Amino acid sequence: DTFTGFLPPLLPVLITSLSLSKTEAGLLRVFLQGPSLLQPVIGHLADRVNLRFLGILAPAVTAIVMSLVGIAPDYTALILLLTVAGLSSANFHAILSVAAGRLSGHRLGRGMSFWMFGAELGRALGPIVIVSAIRLLGVARTPWLMVAGWLGSVLLYVRLRDVPFQPSRQQQDLSWQLAMRGMGRFMVPLLGIIVARAFLFQALTTYLPTFLSEEGVDLWLAGTSLTVLEAAGTLGALAGGSLSDRLGRRPVLAASLLTSPLVMLLFLATDSWIRFLALLPLGLTAFSIAPTLMALTQESFPQNPSLANGIYMALTFVTGSVMAVVAGALGDLFGLRWTFAASAVVALLGVPFVWFLPSRGVGRESEA
Template sequence: MAMTIKQPIQKQSIQYSKIGVLSLAHMLNDLYSNFLPQMLPFLIILHPDFTATQAAILVSSFTISSSLVQPFIGYYLDRRGKRWFVYVGTLWMAIMLSLTGVVHENYILLVTLATLAGLGTAAFHPQASTMVNILSGDYKAVLLSAFIAFGNFGFALGPLLLVPLFEAHGLQGTLYMVIPGVMVSLLLLFFSPRVNVSPSTPPEFSALMASLKTAARELSTIVGVIAVRSLAYTGMLTMLPLYFKSQNLSNIAASHLVTIMLAAGAAGGIIGGFISDRFGRKPLIVGSLLLATPLFFAFLYTEGTLSTLFLALAGASLLSSFSVTVVAAQEVIPNNKAMAAGLTLGFAGGVGGLAVVLIGRIADLWGLQMAISALFVLPFVAGLLALFMKSRPAARVQRGA
């Protein structure tokens, strides 16, 4: 009887250095993504008639342009990858945002530059996340979570670095921010992976539509959860600096509080990834979002160190599902990973960003306290929506761990 000899399975090597370069670039990209909210207190000082609605429109213009086009870029990248998207996109965003402080006297031009800057990060994210997926071997979920965590840490660094810069040099200090953009763009030009991110047989549009139709119910639930969470997240980034200023906190003190919330959120994202691998995506998403709302209100109605602790816990709870929802969407449409990244990191975030204008209007009509309270309720709403997600076995259960 003939014997069949099993060949050892060769594991795909993990290219940590390339993933490190992409993660560093992601950290800078998301630092830039938190650029405009840090300008708001200074814009109010220079322009006393600057309204909360105008602030929301300014931040939303970047969020929408950086987000809503990502699914289309993702579809394009699923068919044919373009390595230059990562370094050209980064450089483009750096140049556009570095000019915002120069044109702050002209609100229309300021919004235009913010909108154009968003296109740079829209080009970077689907391409970079797909590269990480390809380079990650058998540890795709964990390394994608780390890649996203670098972005969240970059977001957290924004207030810590930008507010002192603006304090020292005024809004003209935005010009200095072109320097790190140029440096990281050159790093990506020379060291980003030269891999083919598109399959040998790119998915046809009809196949994509069939995949989306099959997964429509579950995918729409995930996108809805992300949109509501994004509204809460973007709204807080826009309104909290204004709220802290109304409470007579200095710009530096306010920036430290925002940084604490975002840094805790970045750590929460990593912890959330591990918890979801052990207990499943849905329990993590539902539980963390339902918990975030009471933690935010506890921050609002306590003082001192206890208040800061609640803010950190609330930030960690809100963002612990950040990377998990991306992975959940990629599991729903596994043959269109860049499209899934575009929908979750992009489109859903853009929808949430668009709704921030309504929060700004609430602040103008009924006060910042009412707007902040409305934002703090939203994670609970997202958690309730997540109850309609399909339950799937935990990743470690699937691997037999």
């Protein structure tokens, strides 16, 4: 996630060096996140066979291709690099997030909080790492950063080589057709929440450095602002799932969906150092939703958690890709300030969908 976090702060550089429009820049997110459509397939396989090594290799593969993005000679090369990174990321998230859930036992919300804490910490480090590398080494030497990804894969191999990944026979005996049949009532309101949240989330995480650069902020400080947002997001991710274990999934989701748009409007209404301070509560609230949704999804379908989680992740990443393009197109037409404000209004529309989520796991209800 540190390496996939390179893309947003690189967008101002790529827009200038390759003469890209904001819409073309937003499309790059599609190629990075589009392969997540395969996550349900990967998850279905992971419910039946051991895909440990695909997950272990993912950091190395992602690091190699993302370290080359800054020196890509043209738009076609960017598409190829980001597609490979997207495939690697899809393997990592579909396989290892459910493994983390299984290892969490009865504290699934807390386990997903730790998972998302690592993810958001990586995305927080990504922008500051790449803009610092560009400032200190120059764009031409950024491929050296891939060494960190190689070391990450080595560490995963050492730590996970003896961890059991093979699912139970009960999970293997439940066909994907039967599992999919019971997911509709859960997935419809889930999709509503994902779509409402994605516009605000993608506008922020994709275009925050670009927005601030257009407002006259230095590139390093604009990239650092994304790190501030993501750093606050790590705390939000850590707290969100744990709080949902204690307070319930739906109250935590409703509070987050209601608060984050209001803080976004506060961010737009301020300037100077107050604006950067507003990034802290914005990150805390906007990022607390994901671990709660992941926990709710996995516990709702205990016989096929990887398949259910894969569908959730695919919906999240693909919706995010589409919304990144929409935000870019609106930014070209009306400006990013207007786009950020519109994203806050759309996010509020997700609140009613929370109450259509089952209060108990769908899978557990069917078992009863």
